[in-house]
Amino acid sequence: MSLDKSLYQGKLITLASVEPEKDTEVISGWTHDAETMRLCEIKPIRPLSPWKVKKILETTEKEADEKRKTCLFAIRSQVDGRLIGLVQIDAIDWVHGSGKVKIVIGDSQDRRQGYGSETLRIILRYSFSELNLHRLEAVLPEYNQGALGLFAQAGFSEEVRQRQAINRYGRRWDLIFVGLLRGEWRVDISAV
Amino acid sequence: MNDELLTGKLVKLVAVNPEKDADRFARWASDSEYSRLLDTDPARLWSIQKSKEWLEKDQEQDSREDILFMIRNREDDHTIGFIGLDGIRWNHGDAYVGIGIGEREFRGQGYGTDAMRVLLKYAFTELNLHRVSLNVFAYNPIAIRSYEKTGFVIEGRQREYLRREGKRWDMVFMGILKDDWIRIQSA
Numbered sequence: 001m002s003l004d005k006s007l008y009q010g011k012l013i014t015l016a017s018v019e020p021e022k023d024t025e026v027i028s029g030w031t032h033d034a035e036t037m038r039l040c041e042i043k044p045i046r047p048l049s050p051w052k053v054k055k056i057l058e059t060t061e062k063e064a065d066e067k068r069k070t071c072l073f074a075i076r077s078q079v080d081g082r083l084i085g086l087v088q089i090d091a092i093d094w095v096h097g098s099g100k101v102k103i104v105i106g107d108s109q110d111r112r113q114g115y116g117s118e119t120l121r122i123i124l125r126y127s128f129s130e131l132n133l134h135r136l137e138a139v140l141p142e143y144n145q146g147a148l149g150l151f152a153q154a155g156f157s158e159e160v161r162q163r164q165a166i167n168r169y170g171r172r173w174d175l176i177f178v179g180l181l182r183g184e185w186r187v188d189i190s191a192v
Numbered sequence: 193m194n195d196e197l198l199t200g201k202l203v204k205l206v207a208v209n210p211e212k213d214a215d216r217f218a219r220w221a222s223d224s225e226y227s228r229l230l231d232t233d234p235a236r237l238w239s240i241q242k243s244k245e246w247l248e249k250d251q252e253q254d255s256r257e258d259i260l261f262m263i264r265n266r267e268d269d270h271t272i273g274f275i276g277l278d279g280i281r282w283n284h285g286d287a288y289v290g291i292g293i294g295e296r297e298f299r300g301q302g303y304g305t306d307a308m309r310v311l312l313k314y315a316f317t318e319l320n321l322h323r324v325s326l327n328v329f330a331y332n333p334i335a336i337r338s339y340e341k342t343g344f345v346i347e348g349r350q351r352e353y354l355r356r357e358g359k360r361w362d363m364v365f366m367g368i369l370k371d372d373w374i375r376i377q378s379a
Contacts, residue, residue, distance in 0.1 A: 042281070043283070095234055096232060096353060096354050097355065135352060159348050160347055160348025162325055162347050162367050163347060163369060164322065164369060165286050165323060167283065167322070177365070
């Protein structure tokens, strides 16, 4: 039992609550970067105003409270507390014990700095030893090699490949589903 | 021109009529085998009233992302099930198909396969989709076989996704591309 080991804190980052008042400007900025949006969203992308971002965050929070099918966290720097990204366990199916992980690192300068892999380690522990889920999945377009590498490193394996399901950058790409079972979760690499 | 867009050999696809179809959906849902072949949600009972509200909402929304048909047996005009597309991704040309044959005596006789063939014709020649996706539970091999007959191939499986009757089962993903479908038509 490691109640003394924080569920939220890593070395570089900490998971924290999203503050709709404070965080909307930054998140709205991310939505104006098409490359970022195409990495994390397969719906048609569009820039969102801070007002719209606030509405979405409030709706997500309301759903988290009422339906308990989603958990959203802000990823904040341990150094200065600035908002680096968002991580969400979405589409939680309590009956069968499954959930979907989504991670966004908002600014391209913050990618490949270890924030994503630390976030994933923390959210895996949260999912398997707090939510007690049986499995997690992530759904990624084939062109998002960074994320595919990140999930593979954490032990996820490819489970489904929907051929040509994505039409972007002038060509067709596969949509890849990766999954991790609780029994495959390696606690050693989750020791933060 | 083909004016038989929504007609197959055994069945035709027709509009949902909340007045008439609500009691069917309610009755089908009370067949727990049907519910557990169809849905990951826990099997539960639906009142006719609740089914009617759900169907009315579906029809009122006139959603561009969901299209629901009833499956009618051509021989005697009885409604035997439903088939529909949901989560249509227009930007990528993909959608998920869902099908249920509620009337037990029509299962395993080719009615569902025929309805799926009609639906694919609609998806590829009217909606101009690039592909159609579905997921099916590993404990439903009869459905998997039927989907394979219409041209779907298995694209993967989410391991141990479902927990039912004390066991874990995979969620099987299948898909068909428009090119696959065209090839089958000319074969």
